[in-house]
Amino acid sequence: MKLWYNRRVIRVLTHVAVWAVALSLPYLLDSHHGVHRHENDALERSFFYLNSITSLLWIGPFYLNAYLFMPRFFYRRQYLVFAAVLALAFLSVMVINMLLFEYVFEIPHYNPKGAIAFLMPAFVLITAVSTAYRVVRDKMSADELAHQRQEENLKTELSFLRSQINPHFIFNILNNLVALDQMKSPELGPTILKLSALMQYMLYETDEEKVPLNKEVEYLQSYIDLQRQRFGAKVPVTVSLDCTPCVYEIEPMLLIPFVENAFKHGVGVIEHPAIGISLEVKEGILLFSVRNRWNPDSSEVRDKGSGIGLGNVSRRLRLLYGNRHALQIRKEEDWFIVKLELNLH
Numbered sequence: 001m002k003l004w005y006n007r008r009v010i011r012v013l014t015h016v017a018v019w020a021v022a023l024s025l026p027y028l029l030d031s032h033h034g035v036h037r038h039e040n041d042a043l044e045r046s047f048f049y050l051n052s053i054t055s056l057l058w059i060g061p062f063y064l065n066a067y068l069f070m071p072r073f074f075y076r077r078q079y080l081v082f083a084a085v086l087a088l089a090f091l092s093v094m095v096i097n098m099l100l101f102e103y104v105f106e107i108p109h110y111n112p113k114g115a116i117a118f119l120m121p122a123f124v125l126i127t128a129v130s131t132a133y134r135v136v137r138d139k140m141s142a143d144e145l146a147h148q149r150q151e152e153n154l155k156t157e158l159s160f161l162r163s164q165i166n167p168h169f170i171f172n173i174l175n176n177l178v179a180l181d182q183m184k185s186p187e188l189g190p191t192i193l194k195l196s197a198l199m200q201y202m203l204y205e206t207d208e209e210k211v212p213l214n215k216e217v218e219y220l221q222s223y224i225d226l227q228r229q230r231f232g233a234k235v236p237v238t239v240s241l242d243c244t245p246c247v248y249e250i251e252p253m254l255l256i257p258f259v260e261n262a263f264k265h266g267v268g269v270i271e272h273p274a275i276g277i278s279l280e281v282k283e284g285i286l287l288f289s290v291r292n293r294w295n296p297d298s299s300e301v302r303d304k305g306s307g308i309g310l311g312n313v314s315r316r317l318r319l320l321y322g323n324r325h326a327l328q329i330r331k332e333e334d335w336f337i338v339k340l341e342l343n344l345h
Helices: 002-029 042-057 059-074 079-104 112-182 188-207 213-234 256-265 308-324
Strands: 237-242 275-282 285-293 325-332 335-343
Touching (some): 112 188, 188 213, 256 308
Parallel strands (some): 237 275
């Protein structure tokens, strides 16, 4: 409420200042040749005061056109009515000018044609400026509203995309726990504790727009450790995660889908499965890559959740980072490779 009030006060003061300059400018420019030159001439003084008051009258048509005539008639395409009310406004100024001319300042020989020739250019200028002011004002308001809607849509869409990633991750970890239980592994208890820590990060810290990069790296490392426990020596995993210096922030849950995809489709019906994951930061640029072997001849039927992560993270990158990122996803022989460069500044 206070912000709205302050903005309104600033807007009013700006209008007052503009009108003060606009109305005083002719007399400031003619300060040495105007009133002081005829300061003893009563007729010239009367004309000076008449013109000053007439200039003040233009404030009325300006705001009537901007706030009443334009939205009520022009925007509704009632052009004849719009022209009629403008003509009525000009006629009103003419009548007031005539009354001031003859009855207030008692200047003789009022000439209607001369008054029209004198007042019409000023009226046309005021109407044009008023129309331009209203159009520009409405355009700025529309742009601001569109920007606000875009931000809200972006937040909603990002929230939806993130909610798609979370169940995918949970399903994978639960499969890990089932496998450990079936193997009667002593690692089941520590794994549950590690999963609890991951869930705490996922449920509470990822509500923030940004998280420290080192937190995201710890999350990746814990996830990789869980997958290593599941596959053991069957799937060699090479990992190099170095975010030094970890002074940057990143969108949460942004990198995990690439790693999930590697473990999901880099194992199974593959003769020599292998996964490589690397992360480093150079001068504020995050360099992240994930490699996994794949079998192009495999007839494996993917489950319904397959591939949801990569599609979502690609869209999130476009929404959040725009041209500040470069994502490459390609296949080379029996390798599936993902490379991401992300400007963290």
